[in-house]
Amino acid sequence: MTAKTMARFKIATYNVNSIRSRLHIILSWLEENRPDVFCMQETKVADARFPADAFTVAGYHVVFRGMKQYNGVAIASLEKPENVTYGLGGEADDADEDRLIAAVYSGVPVINTYVPQGRNRENPQFAYKLQWYARFREYLVQKWSSDAPLVWCGDLNVAPEQIDVHDPKRLLGHVCFNPEVWDAFDRVKSWGLEDLFRKHHPGEVECYTFFDYRVPRSVERKLGWRIDHILSTPALAAHCDSCNIDMNPRMAEKPSDHTILVAEFTI
Amino acid sequence: MTAKTMARFKIATYNVNSIRSRLHIILSWLEENRPDVFCMQETKVADARFPADAFTVAGYHVVFRGMKQYNGVAIASLEKPENVTYGLGGEADDADEDRLIAAVYSGVPVINTYVPQGRNRENPQFAYKLQWYARFREYLVQKWSSDAPLVWCGDLNVAPEQIDVHDPKRLLGHVCFNPEVWDAFDRVKSWGLEDLFRKHHPGEVECYTFFDYRVPRSVERKLGWRIDHILSTPALAAHCDSCNIDMNPRMAEKPSDHTILVAEFTI
DNA sequence: GTCCGTCGAG
DNA sequence: CTCGACGGAC
Numbered sequence: 001m002t003a004k005t006m007a008r009f010k011i012a013t014y015n016v017n018s019i020r021s022r023l024h025i026i027l028s029w030l031e032e033n034r035p036d037v038f039c040m041q042e043t044k045v046a047d048a049r050f051p052a053d054a055f056t057v058a059g060y061h062v063v064f065r066g067m068k069q070y071n072g073v074a075i076a077s078l079e080k081p082e083n084v085t086y087g088l089g090g091e092a093d094d095a096d097e098d099r100l101i102a103a104v105y106s107g108v109p110v111i112n113t114y115v116p117q118g119r120n121r122e123n124p125q126f127a128y129k130l131q132w133y134a135r136f137r138e139y140l141v142q143k144w145s146s147d148a149p150l151v152w153c154g155d156l157n158v159a160p161e162q163i164d165v166h167d168p169k170r171l172l173g174h175v176c177f178n179p180e181v182w183d184a185f186d187r188v189k190s191w192g193l194e195d196l197f198r199k200h201h202p203g204e205v206e207c208y209t210f211f212d213y214r215v216p217r218s219v220e221r222k223l224g225w226r227i228d229h230i231l232s233t234p235a236l237a238a239h240c241d242s243c244n245i246d247m248n249p250r251m252a253e254k255p256s257d258h259t260i261l262v263a264e265f266t267i
Numbered sequence: 268m269t270a271k272t273m274a275r276f277k278i279a280t281y282n283v284n285s286i287r288s289r290l291h292i293i294l295s296w297l298e299e300n301r302p303d304v305f306c307m308q309e310t311k312v313a314d315a316r317f318p319a320d321a322f323t324v325a326g327y328h329v330v331f332r333g334m335k336q337y338n339g340v341a342i343a344s345l346e347k348p349e350n351v352t353y354g355l356g357g358e359a360d361d362a363d364e365d366r367l368i369a370a371v372y373s374g375v376p377v378i379n380t381y382v383p384q385g386r387n388r389e390n391p392q393f394a395y396k397l398q399w400y401a402r403f404r405e406y407l408v409q410k411w412s413s414d415a416p417l418v419w420c421g422d423l424n425v426a427p428e429q430i431d432v433h434d435p436k437r438l439l440g441h442v443c444f445n446p447e448v449w450d451a452f453d454r455v456k457s458w459g460l461e462d463l464f465r466k467h468h469p470g471e472v473e474c475y476t477f478f479d480y481r482v483p484r485s486v487e488r489k490l491g492w493r494i495d496h497i498l499s500t501p502a503l504a505a506h507c508d509s510c511n512i513d514m515n516p517r518m519a520e521k522p523s524d525h526t527i528l529v530a531e532f533t534i
Numbered sequence: 535g536t537c538c539g540t541c542g543a544g
Numbered sequence: 545c546t547c548g549a550c551g552g553a554c
Binding site: 284309336337384386479480481524 | 552
């Protein structure tokens, strides 16, 4: 690859906790950072009410899928997306179409997901979460190739390592910090995906992407979780220059409980 | 009175429709206009949650009374208020303490009220509204003197004249544009109160202080009502230099359905 | 339309 | 703590 054909590719992921409430934060961040691809989760809005115009005005394409009240995913992009798909496939009412949106940008497939949180270990939603990772692995096997560039990102509702939560002893067993979830997540990664944040920050502590609203002053006290992630196939991971947490949205007038995670590539 | 002892006195009234939602509008208006007395209605917040600190920071004293959800009145002032009282008196649970707050500023009593709206003519709240004006007249008789300076202001939920609504034919009979309400309101005025806006703008049309949220583009189409008022005893009315409607809050990012009404005196 | 309270969710 | 949904009020 010559210098002439090399290009920068910037991708970011953000659990917006309502796109309507967070629209100002999103637009000002896009304006300042101009990512090529911006993945959002928990948009919490039905498609008919999605604020698509605001993205158009900002110079972004946007694709989205949401039912009212819960879940909802969207991707904004400078380039027009190709091959946009929704959900894991299978039965329409079981496909979780408001939890997964995939599209191809500059030839790179981007899969943006909002993985079920699981509520608590006794709740059927927890079994559903474990099953979801398994179904997602099967979706990767059936639909995509681990030999080619591919990005998986979003709110994956798993803190993969001991250093990814502020109190691993107390939190062990939580639905986002749990041996069964780690196994299910590892099974997905074994398809061929690498955690880009850890690739660039091995062993680095107190790096979190989520701070529970219910914990007073959680940001200042560093009481967070690293549950939002950007992973890629090895073919693309080799070209990843950086992966960083942007705390800015947490400092805004109307912060969400999540940060923005950003990865940059030279491709 | 010599020029040396003369002073300007500016008083304003604003139905805020939730003081928490409208705090930014209120503070920026106070900063720009620096009224001596600023009366608010429909604060919609219990006393324990009233944002008093924000007024202190802005250089204002503030007194208030509200129950949660409905009603609620407050007065912000540059000078410290004297003799602050709440409600019409009588039985505590019937005194409407969250609809009337009175205090004395530079020797001038200011009575700030949120008069019951009345819902509809068949609703018991309508009889209660009519009774409220009668009780308010009795309150004036018992407690105050019409020979001395005194201000009555607030959301009085009455458009007194034909020109005070955009469609007098269609709206005739509405709980805020109604012969029984006019009579009750006139009985109060007969105690000794003058409508300061009309004093300075006799016969002027299309002057409104309220624009129903449910009427599309009501401001642009001038589909309003003049139901917020500042009245005073003759002793003070003689010193009133102006009384004007400030539409600015209706143009803010988060407009309320009411404007601000401002009166200026030289005393 | 825009408030509030209440509720379920995270 | 903050979100959306809902129902009541204006």
